[in-house]
Amino acid sequence: MTKIAIIGSEKSGKTTLAGKLGKKGSVTDITMYDYAKNDKVLTTIDATGYPASVKSLLTALNLSDIAMLCIPPQGLDPLAAECIISLDLLGYRHGIIVQTKADLSYPLALEEMKEKLRKITKGTVLENWQYHTVSTTTFEGMEELKEIIFSMGDRVDAEQRSLDSLPARVVIDQSFNVTGIGCVVLGAVLQGTIHAKDKMVAYPGKKDLEIRSIQMHDVDVKSAPAGARVGLALKNIQSKDIERGFVLSAHENVVEDITLECTLSQLAKEFAVGDMLHLFVGLQSAPVKVKSISSEGKDAEKAKAGKKYLLELAGTKEISYSKDDRFVLANLDGKQRFVAFGYSH
Numbered sequence: 001m002t003k004i005a006i007i008g009s010e011k012s013g014k015t016t017l018a019g020k021l022g023k024k025g026s027v028t029d030i031t032m033y034d035y036a037k038n039d040k041v042l043t044t045i046d047a048t049g050y051p052a053s054v055k056s057l058l059t060a061l062n063l064s065d066i067a068m069l070c071i072p073p074q075g076l077d078p079l080a081a082e083c084i085i086s087l088d089l090l091g092y093r094h095g096i097i098v099q100t101k102a103d104l105s106y107p108l109a110l111e112e113m114k115e116k117l118r119k120i121t122k123g124t125v126l127e128n129w130q131y132h133t134v135s136t137t138t139f140e141g142m143e144e145l146k147e148i149i150f151s152m153g154d155r156v157d158a159e160q161r162s163l164d165s166l167p168a169r170v171v172i173d174q175s176f177n178v179t180g181i182g183c184v185v186l187g188a189v190l191q192g193t194i195h196a197k198d199k200m201v202a203y204p205g206k207k208d209l210e211i212r213s214i215q216m217h218d219v220d221v222k223s224a225p226a227g228a229r230v231g232l233a234l235k236n237i238q239s240k241d242i243e244r245g246f247v248l249s250a251h252e253n254v255v256e257d258i259t260l261e262c263t264l265s266q267l268a269k270e271f272a273v274g275d276m277l278h279l280f281v282g283l284q285s286a287p288v289k290v291k292s293i294s295s296e297g298k299d300a301e302k303a304k305a306g307k308k309y310l311l312e313l314a315g316t317k318e319i320s321y322s323k324d325d326r327f328v329l330a331n332l333d334g335k336q337r338f339v340a341f342g343y344s345h
């Protein structure tokens with residue numbers, strides 16, 4: 001089961017490409033496209049709420065295992081640059097750089113563009129990503145793209161088997177009420193294996209629940225492994241008590257204020273004590289105020305690009321996380337909005 005996020009330059013053909021990879025399903029600030037044939041199951045996620053909302057971009061990336069960065073013949077625009085920074089801050093492992101609208105370019109220009117992109121992505125997580133060229137108009141490269149996606153998907157699946165035995169965690173992206181069934185949620189199994197009748201807790205709200213039944217791509221199953229996209233009918237909880245970003249787990253930390261060990265992006269806008277930033281972890285987010293900045297035990301007034309700091313952040317609402325979760329900080333007033341990644345101290 002492969003989950004892929006389509007991001008990149010504005011008007012690069014992302015939505016058209018997503019539409020060629022599956023059937024349009026649910027639409028919020030992300031749009032899902034589903035494909036299932038034989039043992040090949042693919043969910044393609046278009047971050048339709050981006051660039052207006054960075055949350056849409058992070059949601060699409062967090063629900064996926066593979067990112068597809070689309071660059072048209074016009075090249076990299078500020079949005080694609082912001083996408084690259086977000087991938088780097090997330091430490092995103094798997095992806096493909098897709099040169100789109102090949103019918104509007106020619107081989108030499110595409111080759112030059114590729115060399116440019118290789119230079120720009122040097123030293124980032126995208127450094128060794130595979131390149132591929134497509135056109136959704138002439139269908140050039142489309143079959144090969146699907147093969148690349150599925151073979152990467154197989155590699156990701158194999159990796160995820162090592163997560164099956166960890167404690168189960170499921171991130172929720174939709175929650176609604178179905179007459180006669182009750183609370184139904186959609187989400188992705190981050191790690192572990194879930195079973196019908198498992199008792200779990202929805203964080204950060206700390207509501208106990210039981211899994212009544214599990215579906216994967218509309219088929220009833222008894223259990224679902226790490227990496228699966230699932231629909232769950234839940235017992236003992238109402239849909240109003242669970243929302244996007246909630247995590248079903250046995251244990252998560254719940255906090256409003258947090259101290260993070262952060263590394264600022266080389267391209268971050270500097271910030272100071274007292275500034276407001278936006279904190280993201282998984283699909284959760286919260287505005288936070290910078291209470292203190294310190295570096296090697298010494299207080300600092302400002303945090304600067306490319307440097308490491310210990311940041312004390314005062315939150316405004318409860319968020320939940322697990323020890324190894326990677327946080328991302330953004331400054332929503334910035335031109336390039338992503339600032340840093342960090343781990344809880």
Ligand SMILES: Nc1nc2c(ncn2[C@@H]2O[C@H](COP(=O)(O)OP(=O)(O)OP(=O)(O)O)[C@@H](O)[C@H]2O)c(=O)[nH]1
Pocket residue numbers: 009010011012013014015016017100101102103104134135136137138
């Ligand atoms: N010639 C050509 N045009 C394309 C191709 N793919 C998409 N387009 C056209 O490019 C325009 C933008 O396509 P979209 O799929 O909306 O691109 P997008 O990246 O989703 O755009 P935004 O979400 O607005 O950033 C549309 O007019 C498409 O018909 C292609 O492969 N070749």
Ligand SMILES: [Mg+2]
Pocket residue numbers: 014015016048
């Ligand atoms: Mg679009």
